[in-house]
Amino acid sequence: MKILTFSTLFPNTEKPGHGIFVETRLRHLVASGRVDARVMAPVGWFPSSNPRFGEHARLARVPRAENRHGIPVLHPRYPVLPKIGMNVAPLLLAQAVKPAIGRLIDEGFDFDLIDAHYFYPDGVAAAMLARHFNKPLVITARGSDITLLPTFPLPRRMILWAARRADHVITVCNALRDEVVALGVDAQRVTSLRNGVDLQLFRPTERVAGQPFTLLTVGHLVPVKAQELIIGALPLLPDVRLVVAGDGPNRQMLHDLAARLDVSGRVDFLGAVPQAQLRAHYGAADALVLASSREGWANVLLESMACGTPVVASRVYGTPEVVAAPEAGVLMAERTPQGVADAVAALRAQYPDRAATRRYAERFSWDDTTAGQLALFDDILNRRLRQPSRAFAC
Template identity: 40%
Template sequence: MRVLTLSTLFPDDSRPTFGRFVERQTQGLAARPGVSVRVVAPIGVPPLLSRHPRYAALSDVPEAEVRGGLDILRPRFPVVPGPGAALAPRLLASRLLPMLRRLYANFPFDVIDAEFFWPDGPAAVRLGAALGVPVSIKARGADIHYWGTRRGCAPQVVAAGRAAAGLLAVSGPLRADMIAAGMPADRIAVHHTGVDQDSFTIADRAAAKAALGLSGPVLLSIGHLIPRKGQAIAIGALAWVPGATLLLAGEGPDRAALERAAAQSGVADRVRFLGNVAHASLPALFAAADVFVLPTASEGLANVWVESLACGVPVVTTDVGGAREVIDRPAAGRLVTREPAAFAEAIRVLLANSPEREATRAAAQPFSWDRNAEQLETHLRGLVDGHQGNTT
């Protein structure tokens, strides 16, 4: 089986953690016997803002490279900010079609595996129709909860879901949301993420804290610094957890506002802004943490929840998306309302009565990259077989 993986959510040297889970999933699929994969990871750039600091670093990303054993093409395509966002799938498909025709001549792929619903999904449906191959689209959370509700974009998301040969959702609740939006239930399968249980494992917490120059309780939060991730709530909760240090791993437009919030709350000396952290360096942070905190407004199923549990670190997060599929026992953590007081109370309870780390880690055992790859291969082969049966 030859697979074309299409994903605008994919890491590069300028954004090493951007879509790392898509890269890892694709590596697992490519390692399966009898499966060959090529990756197209388009980069959207507004034509008039290409020199803006947000996009300038992307100019150095090669348009073709081998990374992590994967052959990757990174074509640029134009995006229009604001109301023009609805044009993204059409612009992406127009940019990719000539390239994919050339690629198909040497690598006649059997299926397009779109790894994000916007703009990848609607673009993939256009491309699949033009090239005569079936399309799978995976939903991850914000692509349904944000783009799937935005004016001009929502109808395209639903239409793509109805046109695709098969669909995947990272959690059961996200699948339910897709069905409620009008997508066909019989074509949507739940496809959980994986975790590297060897890299993300229990380590010496005291030594990890010492390596970072820390002592006392350590709280960790990982994510893009944007309002949806809720780092401001974590900072607010910190004021009610005396002696604790909060590590914020990630970068984003909210950083300055979060720094001001820490100062205004009187906890600036107990908040460390770590910036972007390479995925390979995350286990050292989890090793030092007593509690992982993510006051998110929406998720499909956050990889960081599973990675935290694999390291024996309980999670405090909100009851959104697939949280109940991960935080499914007291040793895994707490699901609370999205406000500082509720987070502070849950953190204090876990610090006072810390669960056994092996019991916490047990909650992550069902999540593995081997299982993830096996399920993805089975899903895609089913679409290929069905398509071939319909064309013979």
């Protein structure tokens, strides 16, 4: 089958870690030998690649087309309107991408199905495009697109519109599936297919004896990830050090907090770390800590476990589905510095065998997810063949 993966959440030469979970799932799907894929990963338009424009300049340097792991990827530009653009973003995205999809079809890739990721604006735009090109559509919900964006009235209506017009909705955990159904989508049209972990890339490493107990946190330094709770727990954990892998707008605030709490000497800020280099950091740590206020399915949890490192995590959305056994780690009783400290202490008191943690992670290969996608796509395309005159309703 030929599929078009559509999402603004996809890696590129300038941001190789951006949306890597979408790329990883697609790579495993293509590796099945049953799928030929192209990727439409739009990038916000900006007029200059001059470095003085920072993040915007980086996006301007993204190539119009590239090949990633043997999969052709196109990066058409779309307009981004600050402040006022949220409500019109799906329409702007769809209109900007429509000519690129038309050219792709004219050049011979007349795909069978659109595989869209993240509901807003991507999924809504994909629903518009699917109707225009008369193609089946599957949208994958991944986290804040369902747990946060529906709190805004117009995005909520558009998300529901797209979900009802999609042939099927995939969620990355059961908790998100419940949220989608609660929005008003027929439960029969929503399937949970959790993310997997690359067990070859993430595997145990040799450890150095005699090191202080080390916590690791991995993720963008943004409010939702709440790394300040982990730093805030360090005064309660006097013999513990923390390694922070990631970058983002909260970096200076976190530096200042560490200084104010007099724990700077025990906090190491690594900045952004390429995924291929994370294995060494997971392996060197005694525990990964994730204090997020929202998560769909946090890939870093399984990556850490695959390296033999147990986790401490907040009890939000899909995380209890990932951390579901003592060898996996401990869930916090509360999202506070005290809650982090108590969970770390509980983990240390009954620290699991690292080989058992690895074995737990091995239950989460990508095989089941790939099989689930193939079965779902086959069913949608077979139904389409039986109803050749079907058109998308307004």
